[in-house]
Amino acid sequence: MTDLAQLNYAQKERLAFIDFSLQFIGQLARADLVNHFKTGLASCSRDLTLYNELAPANMTLRHETKRYYRTAKFRPLFEHNPEAILGSLCRGFGDGLSNGIHPSAHCVDTTKLIHPNTEVIATLMRAIHNRMAVSCDYISLTSGETSRVIVPHAIANNGQRWHVRAFDMKSKEFRDFVCTRLQNLAEIADPINSSQSGEHDTAWNNILTVELVVHPSVSHPKAIELDFGMDDGFLHLEVREALLGYLMRQWNVDCSAEASLTGGEYHLWLSNAKDLPNLTSMAIAPGYGF
Amino acid sequence: MTDLAQLNYAQKERLAFIDFSLQFIGQLARADLVNHFKTGLASCSRDLTLYNELAPANMTLRHETKRYYRTAKFRPLFEHNPEAILGSLCRGFGDGLSNGIHPSAHCVDTTKLIHPNTEVIATLMRAIHNRMAVSCDYISLTSGETSRVIVPHAIANNGQRWHVRAFDMKSKEFRDFVCTRLQNLAEIADPINSSQSGEHDTAWNNILTVELVVHPSVSHPKAIELDFGMDDGFLHLEVREALLGYLMRQWNVDCSAEASLTGGEYHLWLSNAKDLPNLTSMAIAPGYGF
DNA sequence: TTAGATGCTATCATTTTGATTTGATCATTT
DNA sequence: AAATGATCAAATCAAAATGATAGCATCTAA
Numbered sequence: 282m283t284d285l286a287q288l289n290y291a292q293k294e295r296l297a298f299i300d301f302s303l304q305f306i307g308q309l310a311r312a313d314l315v316n317h318f319k320t321g322l323a324s325c326s327r328d329l330t331l332y333n334e335l336a337p338a339n340m341t342l343r344h345e346t347k348r349y350y351r352t353a354k355f356r357p358l359f360e361h362n363p364e365a366i367l368g369s370l371c372r373g374f375g376d377g378l379s380n381g382i383h384p385s386a387h388c389v390d391t392t393k394l395i396h397p398n399t400e401v402i403a404t405l406m407r408a409i410h411n412r413m414a415v416s417c418d419y420i421s422l423t424s425g426e427t428s429r430v431i432v433p434h435a436i437a438n439n440g441q442r443w444h445v446r447a448f449d450m451k452s453k454e455f456r457d458f459v460c461t462r463l464q465n466l467a468e469i470a471d472p473i474n475s476s477q478s479g480e481h482d483t484a485w486n487n488i489l490t491v492e493l494v495v496h497p498s499v500s501h502p503k504a505i506e507l508d509f510g511m512d513d514g515f516l517h518l519e520v521r522e523a524l525l526g527y528l529m530r531q532w533n534v535d536c537s538a539e540a541s542l543t544g545g546e547y548h549l550w551l552s553n554a555k556d557l558p559n560l561t562s563m564a565i566a567p568g569y570g571f
Numbered sequence: 572m573t574d575l576a577q578l579n580y581a582q583k584e585r586l587a588f589i590d591f592s593l594q595f596i597g598q599l600a601r602a603d604l605v606n607h608f609k610t611g612l613a614s615c616s617r618d619l620t621l622y623n624e625l626a627p628a629n630m631t632l633r634h635e636t637k638r639y640y641r642t643a644k645f646r647p648l649f650e651h652n653p654e655a656i657l658g659s660l661c662r663g664f665g666d667g668l669s670n671g672i673h674p675s676a677h678c679v680d681t682t683k684l685i686h687p688n689t690e691v692i693a694t695l696m697r698a699i700h701n702r703m704a705v706s707c708d709y710i711s712l713t714s715g716e717t718s719r720v721i722v723p724h725a726i727a728n729n730g731q732r733w734h735v736r737a738f739d740m741k742s743k744e745f746r747d748f749v750c751t752r753l754q755n756l757a758e759i760a761d762p763i764n765s766s767q768s769g770e771h772d773t774a775w776n777n778i779l780t781v782e783l784v785v786h787p788s789v790s791h792p793k794a795i796e797l798d799f800g801m802d803d804g805f806l807h808l809e810v811r812e813a814l815l816g817y818l819m820r821q822w823n824v825d826c827s828a829e830a831s832l833t834g835g836e837y838h839l840w841l842s843n844a845k846d847l848p849n850l851t852s853m854a855i856a857p858g859y860g861f
Numbered sequence: 862t863t864a865g866a867t868g869c870t871a872t873c874a875t876t877t878t879g880a881t882t883t884g885a886t887c888a889t890t891t
Numbered sequence: 892a893a894a895t896g897a898t899c900a901a902a903t904c905a906a907a908a909t910g911a912t913a914g915c916a917t918c919t920a921a
Contacts, residue, residue, distance in 0.1 A: 289581075289609070289610075290581065290584075290608045290609060290610065291579075291580065291581035291584075294580075294581075304689075304693045305692070305693050305696045305697070306696060306697065306700050307696075307697035307700055307701055308700070308701075318580045319579070319580060320579075320580065351697070361689060362662075363686050363687050363688070363689050363692065364662075364683060364686070365662065366689065366692060367687070367692065367726075367728070367733065368658060370696065370726070371728075372652075372654075372655065386725075387696070387699045387700070387724065387725045387726065387769075388696070388725070388726045388727075389725065389726070389727045389728070389811075389814075390727075390728045391728045391729065391730045391817075391818070391821060392808065392810065392814075392818055393654060394799055394806070394808075394822060395798050395799060395800075396653050396654070396800060397653050397657070398653070399651060399653050399656065402595070402653065402656060402657065403594045403595050406595045406596065406597075406660065406677070406678070407595070407596065407597035407641070409677045410596050410597055410598070410677070411597055411598075420791060420793050420794045420797060421791065421794065422789065422790070422791055422794050422795075423790070423791070424791075425790075425791045425793070425794075426791075426793070434677065435676075435677045435678070435679065436657075436660070436677065436678045436679070437678075437679045437680075438657070438661075438679070438680045438681045439681065440681045441821075441822070442798065443657065459794075459798065461797050461798045461800075462794050462797050462798065464797075479677075499712065500712070500713070500715075501710060501711065501712055501713070501714075501715045501716075503710050503715070503716070504710045504711065504712050504715075504749075504752050505712075507710060507751050507752050507754075508685050508732065508749065508751045508752065509684055509685060510685075510686060510751075516684070518682065518684075520682065521679075524679075524682075527681075528681070528682055531681060531731075532684060532731070545712075
């Protein structure tokens with residue numbers, strides 16, 4: 282009896298591709314496998330036979346079209362993560378390799394307007410992993426261009442932009458820097474001071490629990506409960522203090538004490554706002570501290 | 572002479588993993604490869620030797636640490652797409668297979684609060700590919716729960732939620748439905764009416780060209796130009812009419828005729844707003860039509 | 862009715878992989 | 892200073908996976 286766990290990486294990948302295609306496209310032909318994996322025809326037949334052994338009820342061959350079709354009894358052989366799936370549908374299946382990409386015309390992700398530079402991300406990530414500082418020029422919205430030395434310890438997406446969280450030698454505190462506004466990065470070989478490492482970034486390491494509820498102004502709260510998968514009307518989140526403001530802004534969470542913001546975009550209310558300490562990260566949160 | 576193009580899929584994947592690790596982590600040990608691909612030790616040595624043949628200047632072994640390190644002369648062997656990279660760093664390398672996931676603690680994507688149901692996405696995608704209608708219950712924010720029959724033709728992310736674009740039999744027009752608010756989906760075997768197919772969705776098929784410029788209120792426009800990769804101060808986009816409003820809202824684009832919105836969140840201005848026809852999709856766009 | 866496309870299976874040569882052994886380097890311990 | 896242990900490389904051989912090919916089945920479309 283063959284078993285999924287015994288198979289090697291390449292075989293599992295091909296079976297996952299079959300599973301994915303059946304589940305999300307509903308059909309599959311041998312040529313699709315050949316196209317994607319640049320494999321031989323005989324292998325495809327073998328893979329399809331193997332898949333059929335592992336999940337006999339999942340697909341049937343229709344000779345009229347010479348394709349395999351998902352059956353009504355289909356049970357996925359692999360667990361596909363929803364976010365990863367949608368990414369695969371939009372970008373094409375197959376991470377890491379740029380070949381075999383044929384994105385679906387029927388699945389479009391948001392238009393990405395900001396594309397961090399690969400070299401910048403690479404340099405930052407290496408500096409983070411190797412605990413090194415980098416020198417750079419930074420163009421801030423408030424103060425324009427300045428040269429700095431920063432000690433990065435994490436990269437985070439705030440919903441629109443990728444930021445690097447770093448100790449800033451100039452201001453002597455931990456700050457966020459937008460990755461696309463960094464230029465002329467250079468690694469600095471000298472070992473960093475331990476007080477500049479990520480462990481000392483309190484706003485980053487402090488995990489807050491926030492409670493979100495459907496905004497009282499919403500006339501059909503069930504819709505919002507479905508969106509956010511709320512069982513009992515509450516959504517409890519653990520969020521880094523440094524990222525909380527971004528999160529509230531991204532999701533248009535009304536952070537006023539009494540849910541007093543009006544406007545159709547506020548679907549959620551931060552119901553424990555008064556329990557939270559006064560946070561600088563929340564300066565951008567809608568309605569906070571008014 | 573070995574050549575990248577000659578290698579099989581599995582080998583290319585392992586080389587891409589080596590390339591990726593060197594570029595974004597800066598180092599790599601044989602054990603990392605074993606861990607990820609569940610491969611034998613001997614294979615790793617072979618893969619590393621092969622990588623070294625293909626890119627001799629990219630890495631060196633340091634016996635002190637028994638790891639390979641990226642050299643200063645590193646030239647990536649594979650093209651890594653920035654969005655895909657950041658995804659890989661956050662979620663772990665290796666699409667399609669859930670094994671070998673060890674996401675970086677130093678790269679955090681936005682907190683996803685909305686998780687579309689895999690079955691719903693699968694059913695919709697199959698209906699789209701097979702040009703079929705589905706019956707469903709939909710809970711709308713304005714009118715609450717209703718039963719409908721829709722003919723989907725695309726799935727799109729509007730920046731916060733995944734929508735399905737579909738012909739709605741009830742209203743007899745093309746509309747957006749939030750995927751998480753769809754329940755009790757059932758495929759309808761009857762063939763669809765051709766007037767209900769995606770080709771007739773004019774707001775979807777109409778591609779508009781929009782011109783974005785840095786908002787005049789920004790004091791250091793260079794920062795914004797860097798964010799959006801503007802060469803000459805302009806950003807020209809081709810956008811589906813049906814998605815334009817979402818895009819303007821997602822990026823906080825001031826859509827007023829004279830860039831009259833105030834507020835630090837408006838980094839961009841839609842400079843050709845007056846050239847655009849009156850669009851229902853733009854109802855949610857900041858400042859539009861005021 | 863027949864040609865053509867695409868599917869399956871079987872066979873065999875080739876390639877890739879896994880397991881094992883031997884030897885090297887270097888940090889750590891004795 | 893020498894022994895120990897961890898991890899690397901390289902070589903070898905057996906096992907497994909893959910590619911190529913050929914013969915046959917099924918169905919569509921001409």
